[in-house]
Amino acid sequence: MAAVATCGTGAGSTRSIVATTSKNNVTSFQRKGPRASGTDSGCSRLVSIAGTRPSVRNGQLLVSTGLPALDQLLGGGLAVGTVLLIEEDKYNIYSSLLFKYFLAEGIINGHTLLVASAKEDPADILQELPAPLLDDNYKKDLDEDICNHQTPDSNIKMKIAWRYQLLPKMESGPVSSSRFGHYYDASKRMPRELIETSKWHGFFFPEKLSSTLNKEPCSLTHGYRRLLQFIQKVIYEEGFDGSNPQKKQKNILRIGIQNLGSPLWGDDICCTENCDNSHSLTKFLYVLRGLLRTSLSACIITMPTHLIQNRAIIARITNLSDTVVGLESFIGSERETNPLYKDYHGLIHIRQIPRLNNLIYDVSDVKDLAFKLKRKLFTIELPLQLKSHLGLI
DSSP: OOOOOOOOOHHHHHHHHHHHHHHHTOOTTSOOSOOOTTTTTTSOOOOOOTTEEEOTTTOOEEEOOSOHHHHHHTTSSEETTOEEEEEOOTTSSHHHHHHHHHHHHHHHTTOEEEEEESSSOHHHHHHTOEEEOOHHHHHHHHHHHHHHTOOSOTTHHHHHHHHHHTSOOOOSSSOOTTSSSOOEEEEEEOOHHHHHHSOEEEEEHHHHOOSSOOOOSOSSOHHHHHHHHHHHHHHHHTTTTSSSOOSSSOOOEEEEEOSTTSGGGTOOTTTOSSOTTTTHHHHHHHHHHHHHHTTTEEEEEEEOGGGOOOHHHHHHHHHTOSEEEEEEEOTTSGGGGOGGGTTOSEEEEEEEOOOOSSSSOOOOSOOEEEEEEOSSOEEEEOOHHHHHHTTOO
16 A cells, blocks of 8 residues: 655646755755645555554555554554454363454444354344443553562563553543544443444354255355355445445444354364365465455454464464464463463464565564453563573573
């Protein structure tokens, strides 16, 4: 997306610009001041949509995942037109929370939601979204947590600095939809008024099943085929693809797909290593990514990859996703009783970051971080043993 706008055509326009520049002794890289919005309507400019911002690296339009710490790990946010794959934790506790953060961020910013699930009714999922947290309350909760874990270590300031490292600077005052990235209270539910005034579309797979299924010459399962048709219909009819321009101000479509690849979707990749529908899921992701690339949409998918026995399928799924984040819960594992992880509930693995408008992508030195779910907040931090390895404590 071009960040520089040019107006006028022909040699005459070029000569006049050069003459004006020479007369005022101003280079073309200096801005004289703001121009009236009506005088340069023919110029191309960055799309201005609530809850978005351009990437400082490649100019790609970004949306927040609903977790500011995760936004920073992904290079500023989730790029519009891409897929974020969340590898579910074993008991699907924390992955569903990230899923709800993504949807809650969409409601706060006035984005259109498309929620698809084969397990829960989308209406019930929306009723369980966390409530937005006031910035002042967030500061108080974070400070209290730090005080509760203080030790007489001389390097306590360094510990606090690392805890704040993954968090953007907070702004004082109540929550605002004009901000990029918000914080949420996991102990409270989003006000019903916000949900009722938001625009959303629900796809509940059990309700889409018909008693008589027509066998069509298609390699996709019935659930994936119906879901693609539903997503395509919303994108085209509401103008998110640009072919039918939206009458009102441009908006973002946030797509959330829950438990994709599970047997509830009619897929057997989690049941056997040599499944009959091994290519159905990968073809679904291929077509879905094509729809996203040509629309103002961003998608988050949670998938129980720990149940998929065929490693080759997981590799293909990763390649067909833009961003891949894995969640590893300590519940039932040896790390649950490991004193090094006593303050955490699991690890978050950044497995893949998209390469957009670049030949290479940024690779972080730290890909495995720990997370904890406190009474209100979900936080991401550096594990203590990694801090010790780096000589920070």
